[in-house]
Amino acid sequence: MNAQPLLAYxxxxxxxxxxxxxxxxxxxxxxxxxKGQFVVQQGDVCRYENFVVSGCLKxxxxxxxxQEHIVMFAxxxxxxSDLGSFITQTPAYYNVQCLENSEVMQFSYExxxxxxxxxxxxxxxxxxxxxxxxVASEKRIIQNFxxxxxxxxLRFRAQYPQxxxxxxxxxIASYLGITKEFLSKLRHQLILEQ
Amino acid sequence: MNAQPLLAYxxxxxxxxxxxxxxxxxxxxxxxxxKGQFVVQQGDVCRYENFVVSGCLKxxxxxxxxQEHIVMFAxxxxxxSDLGSFITQTPAYYNVQCLENSEVMQFSYExxxxxxxxxxxxxxxxxxxxxxxxVASEKRIIQNFxxxxxxxxLRFRAQYPQxxxxxxxxxIASYLGITKEFLSKLRHQLILEQ
DNA sequence: AAAGGAGGTTAACCTAGATTAATGTCACTG
DNA sequence: CAGTGACATTAATCTAGGTTAACCTCCTTT
Numbered sequence: 343m344n345a346q347p348l349l350a351y352x353x354x355x356x357x358x359x360x361x362x363x364x365x366x367x368x369x370x371x372x373x374x375x376x377k378g379q380f381v382v383q384q385g386d387v388c389r390y391e392n393f394v395v396s397g398c399l400k401x402x403x404x405x406x407x408x409q410e411h412i413v414m415f416a417x418x419x420x421x422x423s424d425l426g427s428f429i430t431q432t433p434a435y436y437n438v439q440c441l442e443n444s445e446v447m448q449f450s451y452e453x454x455x456x457x458x459x460x461x462x463x464x465x466x467x468x469x470x471x472x473x474x475x476x477v478a479s480e481k482r483i484i485q486n487f488x489x490x491x492x493x494x495x496l497r498f499r500a501q502y503p504q505x506x507x508x509x510x511x512x513x514i515a516s517y518l519g520i521t522k523e524f525l526s527k528l529r530h531q532l533i534l535e536q
Numbered sequence: 537m538n539a540q541p542l543l544a545y546x547x548x549x550x551x552x553x554x555x556x557x558x559x560x561x562x563x564x565x566x567x568x569x570x571k572g573q574f575v576v577q578q579g580d581v582c583r584y585e586n587f588v589v590s591g592c593l594k595x596x597x598x599x600x601x602x603q604e605h606i607v608m609f610a611x612x613x614x615x616x617s618d619l620g621s622f623i624t625q626t627p628a629y630y631n632v633q634c635l636e637n638s639e640v641m642q643f644s645y646e647x648x649x650x651x652x653x654x655x656x657x658x659x660x661x662x663x664x665x666x667x668x669x670x671v672a673s674e675k676r677i678i679q680n681f682x683x684x685x686x687x688x689x690l691r692f693r694a695q696y697p698q699x700x701x702x703x704x705x706x707x708i709a710s711y712l713g714i715t716k717e718f719l720s721k722l723r724h725q726l727i728l729e730q
Numbered sequence: 731a732a733a734g735g736a737g738g739t740t741a742a743c744c745t746a747g748a749t750t751a752a753t754g755t756c757a758c759t760g
Numbered sequence: 761c762a763g764t765g766a767c768a769t770t771a772a773t774c775t776a777g778g779t780t781a782a783c784c785t786c787c788t789t790t
Contacts, residue, residue: 469663
């Protein structure tokens with residue numbers, strides 16, 4: 343397993359001794375998934391928090407009409423799971439599925455609680471990354487409210503160029519909350535405007 | 537100052553010794569605001585995380601056209617601040633303004649960092665409440681995407697009956713991302729449907 | 731009691747984006 | 761290289777919700 347990306351990521355926020363890093367790694371599992379496989383399935387309890395080492399995944403749910411809605415994408419150095427399901431250990435609302443072959447580092451619920459005991463600094467680490475995630479999530483709420491689809495698309499493109507290249511457009515449309523047809527119209531408009 | 541609501545709230549998540557509670561309270565300030573006063577103003581650095589002891593506040597921002605958009609309301613036992621501004625100590629994007637005379641318990645940035653040193657359990661406390669806030673925020677993103685205005689209004693009413701009574705309708709419309717006229721139309725429809 | 735001002739409603743008209751369905755493009759597999 | 765399946769585009773029509781503006785209630789304040 344390639345633990346370096348995870349350790350490097352954690353070092354951005356807290357300092358761990360070598361011993362602590364060893365304990366940490368002993369309680370994390372690396373897992374490889376193939377394109378199309380599910381890391382979380384709605385209805386199951388989400389057992390892991392997943393740190394993405396390589397690959398690309400989507401988080402989505404299906405509404406009453408069976409429509410798929412993409413909530414987020416995750417690529418290298420992102421976290422993905424159904425956090426609501428994970429923290430309460432109740433059935434998941436979301437699916438997390440691989441769009442490419444992917445490798446993730448998995449923290450199970452029990453191992454993570456254990457780790458909080460063994461390395462209390464990790465409470466701080468997860469608090470800090472959650473703060474950031476929460477702020478980003480709030481920002482997304484606003485931007486959805488007060489922008490047109492075109493503005494949201496432009497912002498998405500500017501903000502996540504790595505993702506736009508790797509993901510088919512109908513999924514980007516789903517992420518933006520518009521139809522693939524309307525996204526197509528927007529793209530056409532933008533070409534004319536140049 | 538009435539510290540009981542805050543202590544009771546914290547006790548839901550972690551156990552503090554009497555001594556720890558004393559330290560905590562020594563680093564928190566109670567503050568009373570009048571209706572209309574601002575707890576956070578956009579452009580200023582947000583200095584506090586605020587726990588609401590009594591009253592009602594709104595968090596909003598103004599867009600390019602000067603339109604006000606309400607992001608959340610806060611009542612008793614809720615937290616309010618501009619977290620993005622607070623954690624980075626950079627100018628706030630939001631305003632937090634009192635809709636009623638309100639009392640809040642304020643954690644300043646410095647005191648909170650100090651408290652994390654003195655009572656590491658507080659890292660855990662804030663991690664847990666942030667997890668919950670993040671999950672709620674994500675849920676709101678979804679519900680905004682995949683529901684009509686009518687569904688969102690009904691859900692808001694069911695979920696926050698305490699708030700609907702205390703806040704004028706044009707603010708609820710702003711929170712729901714619709715115009716007050718359209719909300720009025722919806723309310724009319726709902727009366728006919730019964 | 732008159733005059734504002736804050737909030738709420740109604741109605742006529744307008745627009746962003748959805749829906750449906752046909753057509754196009756490309757990559758693969760047999 | 762024909763055929764299939766996955767993805768993208770175009771165009772016609774429809775609808776949720778916005779905009780504008782007039783009007784209606786209550787409270788306050790003088």
